[in-house]
Amino acid sequence: MANCSAAAERCFFQVAIAIPLDRLFDYLPPSDYLAETVKPGVRVLVPFGKGRKVGLLMAICSDSAVDNTRLKAVEQILDDEPILSGPDICFLQWISHYYHYPLGEVLANALPTALRQGKPARLDSQTSYVLSELGSVTPMEQLKRAPKQQALLNLFHNHGGAISSTALSAFKPALQTLLAKGFLQPISTVPINDNPGTGTHLIANPEQQIAINTISAALGHFSVFLLEGVTGSGKTEVYMQVISAALAKGLQVLVLLPEISLTPQLELRFRQRFSAPIVTFHSKLSDKQRLGAWLSIQRGTANIMLGTRSAFFTPLAKPGLIILDEEHDTSFKQQEGLRFSARDAAIARGKHLGIPVLLGSATPSLESLFNVGRQRYQLLPLSTRAGNASEPVLQLLDIRNKKMQSGLSEQLLALIQDTLAQNQQVLLFINRRGYAPVQICHGCGWVARCRYCDANMVIHAAERRLRCHHCGSEQPLTPLCPACNTGELQALGMGTERIEQTLTQVFADKKLVRLDKDTTKRKGALEDYLQCIRDGDADIILGTQMLAKGHHFPNVTLVAILDIDSSLFSIDYRAEEKLAQLIIQVAGRAGRADMPGRVILQTRHPQHPLLLTLLNRGYRAYAQAALAERIQAQLPPYTHQALFRAEANNITAPQLFLTALSGLINRHNSQGISVFGPVSAPMARRAGQFRFQLLLQSRSRKDLHQVLDQILAGLGELKEARSIKWSLDVDPVDLY
DNA sequence: AGCACGCCGACT
């Protein structure tokens, strides 16, 4: 083997480094380097500036454009084998190019923290647990007051053997308790195959069977499917049978969900079904756990990865299928750093890897329905609800000139009363946390504003504080108006906390659970509340939109959305789509076969076309009408957008920058893409920063990206860029 | 992104 550094032909390492510069850095090989032992895709430790950094080797080439005397040598090669394969790197390069984000930073997004820090890519032997003698003789009923512990013990009974700690990450508190009680005991093993699955399929109905057959037949080549099924139509059963088909071919499956809180339930169902090793991946895992999950998928020791957006880039040893559930959910769009859409990127990844992508939703995004119309995606409908469950009834409640009590009309209060009297649960949504969104002085009209944002301070009564929901600044509640020094301060408007107060007074004998960012801050609090609701320990469930995601509450028969009007006239053109999806999703949360759900929408606009179409003709009719409007208005998905944002601590610099940028664009804009702005962001000042934006739009994605490619090269030299912070959002979903 | 270098204000 030729020793490259000594040989006549020199060679150079091209290394990607996680800094906001979209270029590679050339290095000399390490002193002990032997050619052909090192392949692209390994991590290298390199001197960089004053310190050292972990980079990824992209290529080994025979020359360098940099003056060779300035080159430093790679200090250490960190991996024996590439941690990313050729196709993976190729896909990440595509991502870097499409989102105009530096390759080194894209790579950093794709690696777990431990690998980014240069820790060894090694799977530690892990602790596993087995039933103790005591645990195997303890009757399950003994734990009926502790459902989580009971579920865990049950898992061990069904499984019969050892289960690894990684596989039990969702049961951490219960695991500790059962260990303390002596029902379980730890054993140390090499990584084991967690094998509790029974593999029993349900009998699929005809539509499910068509979906299963179609997707299974597509394994091995690229195609996109949109599985459109209402809650309870059996999407998960389709997922599981398609996963089975992939597993049978020795392939891996990546399953993405919008929210962490949805992973435990699905993980449990998967574990009951599959004998193949399953790993989860999301931001609540420790660095070590994430490394373990990532490596076991990268090496192929696990076959199924279940995770959130942060799991998206995990390399698959034997790629088989990507499933993205609740594809309409905007949580799949990352809102800072690498602003990618996991949904869109999943399609691109499927294409790169030559594997099918399965999108699922009861309320597909307009983009996906548009792509079905263009025959890019194949629609697989599931129209039958399992078990003859009847459709929930959607009903508008006109609250114009109606007497209201804390945002609740008397009619709604009466309906709540009736429902509670029948020992059924009530679910109430209001998308505003805190006590009240405005504090106003009745004497002089003064309103509590945030010092740093263009926003009102929100009253948090229990903590006796005013808080800004945009920057987090706080101050104590004062009894006197700071402007006129009288005691005329009043709370205006409704938040979850205030409605909770009213409801606990009106229904004093009923148990209320409030679910919002404030009540679920504690780790595991959300899961505890959800379990409490499922166990029937709550009569009234009150919360923000976080309640609408995925969870099903069969004993809820009355659902009300209290404040839909704020979304009906929003400046954000996607607000209506989100509201329509929320209404239908919420309707799916409620009821079961013998107790159909009822959904009440309080509104002052009962004639609004969105509401009429949605209620009378359903989601698909709404979507069709909305798509027709998008054509008319020349909005996505009929056009493509890219949004430049700029912010600074003064009001002029961002505008100057965007104006200069606009000029630069127009000099390169032979394609005739539209440029709107600069305009101030909907919230012009946030956390002390003045924010402006420039929107680019074109009917041709190619033209748009061509212009972006041209201007981004010269953007660094723009002197106006020096004093501000800017970012580019390709395919923005929120124009804030 | 870090990190140094580099010229102008209030302090041991």
Place this chain on the structure above:
DNA sequence: GTCGGCGTGCTC
């Protein structure tokens, strides 16, 4: 007389 403010420039 200095400590330190963050503007500017560079990283193979």
